[in-house]
Amino acid sequence: MRYFLELNYRGTDFHGWQKQPNAPTIQEELERAFGVILRQPLEIIGSSRTDAGVHAEQQFAHFDVPEPLPAPDRLIHGINSVLPNSIAVKNLTLVKDDVHSRFAATHRCYQYRIVYQRNPFLVDLAHTYRPILDVQKMNEAAKLLLQYEDFECFSKIHTDVKTFICQIAFAYWEPTALGITFHIKANRFLRGMVRAIVGTLLEVGRGRMSIEQFEQIIISKNRKNAAAQAPACGLFLTEVGYEWNELLN
Known part of the structure; x- marks a missing residue:
């Protein structure tokens, strides 16, 4: 099952969205937080690959899980509790399995x-x-x-x-x-x-x-x-x- 994730972040402390060796990134922090709360590894694909130091007031990403997520509001609260203060998850939305957050953006x-x-x-x-x-x-x-x-x-x-x-x-x-x-x-x-x-x-x-x-x-x-x-x-x-x-x- 595929979910869209809406979030925002202050990019000052990060080397951009995309994961890279030996540098903190938004993608890496999100995957770590979701892994902690869901107790399973997953890959989070962003709609835009912002560069180091760039901020986002609205950003989307998608990820796949085998089963529907329970109580999205509680899940968002749990994920935000383990994320750095400079990143905040806002919404989770179930979408069609073939929708890509990057390529579907208009x-x-x-x-x-x-x-x-x-x-x-x-x-x-x-x-x-x-x-x-x-x-x-x-x-x-x-x-x-x-x-x-x-x-x-x-x-x-x-x-x-x-x-x-x-x-x-x-x-x-x-x-x-x-x-x-x-x-x-x-x-x-x-x-x-x-x-x-x-x-x-x-x-x-x-x-x-x-x-x-x-x-x-x-x-x-x-x-x-x-x-x-x-x-x-x-x-x-x-x-x-x-x-x-x-x-x-």
């Missing part, structure tokens, strides 16, 4: 949060950026993302993806009380894509890059032409969408 939304002044309450939860930015130009450049589908220029190199095609639904900057936040939604994202886009848009905002140059970077399909990635601390996975009526038994 869209994902990310936010990148920037504050203009150092804030002790937002340490590791926002990128402190002091230079003055032209947000209007950054939004003009961000609109260009909706006109293209190949984003190899914003992908980490030497990845095992078969295609660099992504369909972006929206991408824009919004002023906040403490700074600005970048919002972006797409059907899929490449490794390091959002942070590379943000880093490059910041160059536009500082006047170091024109809107035309930003578009040429997209057209070039060359990662070397884009700017360095923005720090991981400001990035949040905020939504993973599904057609739930097609997932449930």
